Amino acid sequence: MxxxxxxxxxxxxxxxxxxxxxxxxxxxxxxxxxxxxxxxxxxxxxxxxxxASSLDESPFETKVRLKLYVAGVIVPTQQHQVICQNKKKYRVDFLFVFKGRKIILEADGLIKYSSNVNERANERQRESDLIREGYEIMRVMNHDFENGRFAQILKNYGIPKRRYYGKKIVKKHY
Known part of the structure; x- marks a missing residue:
């Protein structure tokens, strides 16, 4: 082949x-x-x-990134590292920065909601740290792509449309 x-x-x-x-x-x-x-x-x-993007850590992140492109919203930074005041470092899937707002989009699989108590506690701590730093957190799962829910989530968070809507791809972010 x-x-x-x-x-x-x-x-x-x-x-x-x-x-x-x-x-x-x-x-x-x-x-x-x-x-x-x-x-x-x-x-x-x-x-x-x-x-394609070498920054996609999973097929689901690829799907989310392509759905964002199709939705015509501004291009987020992908796999952005956030260093909190408590010196903890977190890498977020997607980061939108506009009008003084910092919105993290996490493309979540079921692993973050597993039955492992330590994993859930770590995820809650991570989220608390990021919120204290002034970030808003938007989570999407696979079922959010049904019935227009993803578009509604983007609208609820006020994610603006990108200037050039169509086939143009902004290479520097992907």
Whole structure:
């Protein structure tokens, strides 16, 4: 199986996963596309790569990032590190900063709500520390993408639309 058919088979989430794991690079994919530009599917692959991100830690983060793009909201900083006054460091999935507000979007899997008491206590402490630092926390789970709930969550937090709504991707943040 060649590189093209392998990557097309797995699409954006897999591309992002392999970029995150340093198993492949965007440059490798683009060089392959350049050398195989006459083959069927290469244009689609080049398009998919433009949506991939090495910052996505999970397929769900890829999904959230793409849903944010489709929703037309401002582009958040991804995997931002926050250092609190108590010297604790936390990495947040997405951070929106606008009009003096700092809103964290956490793409949560069920692990954060597991039956492990220590994990839940650590997550509550993390959230308390971030709130004390002036951050608002917005959590989304997979079921929030049903029935327009995700769009309503973004609206409730007042996440503004981006200036260029459409196919333009702001590369510096992804």
């Amino acid at each position: 060649n590189l093209l058919s392998t990557i097309q088979k797995f699409a954006i989430s897999s591309i992002s996963h392999h970029l995150y794991k340093n198993e492949i690079s965007v440059e490798t994919i683009l060089n392959y596309c350049q050398s195989q530009k006459q083959k069927s599917g290469v244009a689609k692959l080049r398009h998919l790569v433009s949506f």
